[in-house]
Amino acid sequence: MKAIGIILAGGNSARMRELSNKRAIAAMPVAGSYRSIDFALSNMTNSGIRKVAVLTQYNSRSLHEHLSSSKWWDFGRKQGGLYTFAPTMTTDNSFWYRGTLDAIYQNADFLRECHEPYVIIASGDGVYKLDYNKVLNSHIESGADITIVVRNADDKEDISRFGAVSVDGSGRVVAFEEKSSRTASRLISTGVYVIRRRLLLELCEAAIQNDQYDFVRGVLIQYADTKKIMTYMMDTYWSNIASVESYYKTNMDFLKKDVRDFFFKVHPDVYSKVDDLPPAKYNPNAVVKNSLVASGTIVNGCVENSIIFKKVYVGDNCIIKNSIILNDVHIGDNTYIENCIVEAHGSIQAGQHIVGSPDDIKIVVERKDDRYI
Amino acid sequence: MIKKEMIAMLLAGGQGSRLGVLTSAVAKPAVGFGGKYSIIDFPLSNCINSGVDTVGVLTQYQPLRLNTHIGIGIPWDLDRNVGGVSILPPYEKSTNAEWYTGTANAIFQNLRFMEYYNPEYVLVLGGDHIYKMDYEEMLNYHKKNNADITLATIQVPWEEASRFGVVITDDKMRISEFEEKPKNPRSNLASMGIYIFTWKVLKEALLALQDQEGCDFGKHIIPYCHNRGDRVFAYEFKGYWKDVGTLGSYWAANMELIDMVPVFDLYDEFWKIYTKSDIIRPQYIADNAVVHRAIIGEGTEVYGEVHNSVIGAGVTIEEGAVVKDSIIMKNSVIGAGTYLEKAIIAENVVIGANCRIGVGEEVPNELQPKIYGDGLVTVGEDTVIPEGVVVGKNTVISGGTCADDYINGILPGGGSLIKAGDRR
Numbered sequence: 001m002k003a004i005g006i007i008l009a010g011g012n013s014a015r016m017r018e019l020s021n022k023r024a025i026a027a028m029p030v031a032g033s034y035r036s037i038d039f040a041l042s043n044m045t046n047s048g049i050r051k052v053a054v055l056t057q058y059n060s061r062s063l064h065e066h067l068s069s070s071k072w073w074d075f076g077r078k079q080g081g082l083y084t085f086a087p088t089m090t091t092d093n094s095f096w097y098r099g100t101l102d103a104i105y106q107n108a109d110f111l112r113e114c115h116e117p118y119v120i121i122a123s124g125d126g127v128y129k130l131d132y133n134k135v136l137n138s139h140i141e142s143g144a145d146i147t148i149v150v151r152n153a154d155d156k157e158d159i160s161r162f163g164a165v166s167v168d169g170s171g172r173v174v175a176f177e178e179k180s181s182r183t184a185s186r187l188i189s190t191g192v193y194v195i196r197r198r199l200l201l202e203l204c205e206a207a208i209q210n211d212q213y214d215f216v217r218g219v220l221i222q223y224a225d226t227k228k229i230m231t232y233m234m235d236t237y238w239s240n241i242a243s244v245e246s247y248y249k250t251n252m253d254f255l256k257k258d259v260r261d262f263f264f265k266v267h268p269d270v271y272s273k274v275d276d277l278p279p280a281k282y283n284p285n286a287v288v289k290n291s292l293v294a295s296g297t298i299v300n301g302c303v304e305n306s307i308i309f310k311k312v313y314v315g316d317n318c319i320i321k322n323s324i325i326l327n328d329v330h331i332g333d334n335t336y337i338e339n340c341i342v343e344a345h346g347s348i349q350a351g352q353h354i355v356g357s358p359d360d361i362k363i364v365v366e367r368k369d370d371r372y373i
Numbered sequence: 374m375i376k377k378e379m380i381a382m383l384l385a386g387g388q389g390s391r392l393g394v395l396t397s398a399v400a401k402p403a404v405g406f407g408g409k410y411s412i413i414d415f416p417l418s419n420c421i422n423s424g425v426d427t428v429g430v431l432t433q434y435q436p437l438r439l440n441t442h443i444g445i446g447i448p449w450d451l452d453r454n455v456g457g458v459s460i461l462p463p464y465e466k467s468t469n470a471e472w473y474t475g476t477a478n479a480i481f482q483n484l485r486f487m488e489y490y491n492p493e494y495v496l497v498l499g500g501d502h503i504y505k506m507d508y509e510e511m512l513n514y515h516k517k518n519n520a521d522i523t524l525a526t527i528q529v530p531w532e533e534a535s536r537f538g539v540v541i542t543d544d545k546m547r548i549s550e551f552e553e554k555p556k557n558p559r560s561n562l563a564s565m566g567i568y569i570f571t572w573k574v575l576k577e578a579l580l581a582l583q584d585q586e587g588c589d590f591g592k593h594i595i596p597y598c599h600n601r602g603d604r605v606f607a608y609e610f611k612g613y614w615k616d617v618g619t620l621g622s623y624w625a626a627n628m629e630l631i632d633m634v635p636v637f638d639l640y641d642e643f644w645k646i647y648t649k650s651d652i653i654r655p656q657y658i659a660d661n662a663v664v665h666r667a668i669i670g671e672g673t674e675v676y677g678e679v680h681n682s683v684i685g686a687g688v689t690i691e692e693g694a695v696v697k698d699s700i701i702m703k704n705s706v707i708g709a710g711t712y713l714e715k716a717i718i719a720e721n722v723v724i725g726a727n728c729r730i731g732v733g734e735e736v737p738n739e740l741q742p743k744i745y746g747d748g749l750v751t752v753g754e755d756t757v758i759p760e761g762v763v764v765g766k767n768t769v770i771s772g773g774t775c776a777d778d779y780i781n782g783i784l785p786g787g788g789s790l791i792k793a794g795d796r797r
Binding site: 032254274279280282292298303307 | 407408409447448631633639640645646647648650653654655656657658659660661662663664665666667668669670671672679683684686
């Protein structure tokens with residue numbers, strides 16, 4: 001393989017509200033059976049990349065636990081493997097990762113010791129399927145210094161939290177604007193980049209010297225004029241989950257047949273840590289409509305237009321509508337839940353009435369230990 | 374130095390011919406069970422949960438699916454630097470080459486495998502029962518009794534005792550007599566086919582009886598040891614233990630899992646059952662679907678109705694289809710508008726639209742009434758059933774059948790339709 005992978009998974013976002021209290025965004029459960037980072041990791045392994053570094057920082061316990069064995073993504077290898085790099089203190093550096101570029105720079109030794117000529121940089125919060133080889137080939141063919149994977153935003157999509165790219169007729173970037181609502185361009189960066197390893201090291205060093213710690217600002221915006229930055233157009237499903245609204249929408253997208261078929265039935269598969277849970281069980285009064293249900297779940301009540309993650313218990317006469325119930329939640333009898341995201345490992349007491357609105361999804365955080373009292 | 378206190382030898386070479394077409398292309402231990410498992414997952418999970426990390430799996434009959442299922446043992450944490458799981462098929466030797474001719478002969482042929490691990494004890498297991506058992510507890514019992522052999526036993530109803538090999542013990546549970554399928558049983562303590570041997574005793578007995586044709590534990594080794602005065606004890610197991618050797622018992626054991634509080638609890642955190650899961654995605658239950666008393670495996674999509682059934686992973690139940698009292702294994706498709714009752718559908722079966730399967734009067738199966746009974750329809754793996762056909766009860770279908778195979782579109786009750794070699 002000609003490339004190594006770097007997955008940026010250290011981030012936090014206030015847009016995730018209470019959901020980020022528990023874990024890094026890259027560890028957010030997605031689509032019933034997965035974690036957000038599984039998509040980037042599966043893309044890496046499915047693209048034949050053998051060596052992947054995951055850079056973690058914020059609230060990383062849950063993410064590290066998920067990555068504790070690399071065998072699920074086939075990275076348990078002598079050649080290459082999966083590395084998780086959290087910030088460490090050294091004699092000449094005691095900083096946290098001050099930004100994405102700093103995170104890469106603090107692990108420059110890893111980059112120096114690799115022999116693969118290219119680096120594929122991805123983030124841990126994208127839900128998509130992409131063969132990085134195609135991006136790499138386009139990068140090599142176009143003779144680019146950096147290639148950015150971009151997509152056309154949907155008409156209604158709020159793109160203010162993405163980087164917007166303006167290109168010329170050849171697909172070359174002429175301007176890169178970060179998180180701006182002023183831009184006219186609907187072409188947005190997916191946060192996937194290809195760059196030559198030596199060039200990355202060089203640009204990192206130069207940027208750090210100038211106290212630039214962010215990859216977008218320190219590299220993409222800085223060199224938009226002077227380096228040849230090309231775009232690779234992605235036209236299949238892509239979603240970034242880093243806000244409550246988009247997290248909710250992304251999960252709900254899996255209720256659509258075309259999205260489900262694209263991720264679940266088209267080769268290659270998406271992999272995740274295997275949990276050894278029994279099949280889902282539907283007891284006599286269960287009524288389930290248009291919902292995804294993961295394994296280990298027991299349903300007694302009614303579930304509609306919802307995503308039920310692993311090991312959830314839905315009590316008698318419950319009604320769950322348009323909601324996301326994360327892993328290992330116990331929902332007591334006669335509970336009504338609508339337009340909510342119920343945080344993992346919680347226990348909802350019987351008889352509660354918890355309702356959000358479609359425009360303002362309610363996040364429900366309950367402690368688990370109540371169940372054992 | 375390599376040393377394992379106890380290693381397990383799991384006999385997985387049998388066909389299980391009473392399961393009919395379910396085992397026509399796979400060994401019985403590889404047959405699916407309970408929505409996502411294979412039968413062999415139960416003894417393998419018991420091993421690792423009991424701290425036995427070295428397991429030899431003896432295969433002979435149709436081992437391919439077992440081989441891919443077990444692989445290097447990752448799902449059971451049996452991928453080890455020393456020990457772990459090893460698949461042991463019969464092999465050619467310089468002096469002779471023979472199949473495994475009996476349970477003990479199979480173990481004898483792998484004497485050097487066992488010697489390599491230098492064990493104190495050897496646990497001999499079958500691969501065809503559904504149960505959770507702590508073999509460590511049984512080993513402690515074996516040690517406490519200073520036993521040479523310990524047999525796991527279970528109390529069976531007296532009226533069924535004559536179907537089993539039963540043991541008669543003294544008050545210290547030392548076995549004084551064996552009775553194989555006795556007409557008038559004097560005990561209802563039946564042997565489960567699970568033995569712990571002190572390694573020296575086993576080795577000696579295997580060598581002494583190496584020329585015995587079809588050397589078998591129940592028929593030869595244990596009587597031999599017992600007759601020479603070895604200390605043979607019965608360990609009484611008090612949990613759930615289910616033989617799934619016939620289609621009727623296989624169907625019933627699956628159906629028990631959907632009870633409100635099943636006797637056999639798969640949701641137990643402290644004794645998990647592990648399996649190779651190549652489908653991990655969630656299942657989808659559509660808008661017009663009805664799911665009423667069922668367990669359903671990963672990745673299955675239900676657009677029709679499911680009542681009282683055990684559905685495996687990756688299954689599709691199309692719009693308007695009705696599945697009742699049935700078992701459907703991995704990756705099968707039930708066509709739109711098809712009605713299915715009391716059927717066992719193996720892996721990768723495709724049933725066309727608007728069929729009526731498992732309907733009409735009960736007529737004994739014309740070919741093998743002892744195998745295809747209980748009013749069940751049994752459909753072998755990779756079978757194709759064309760649309761619009763009617764299939765009666767006590768029937769069996771296997772192979773890529775087409776409309777011409779069904780006279781007037783009907784396979785009457787008791788009929789058999791086996792197109793050998795006609796695989797997709």
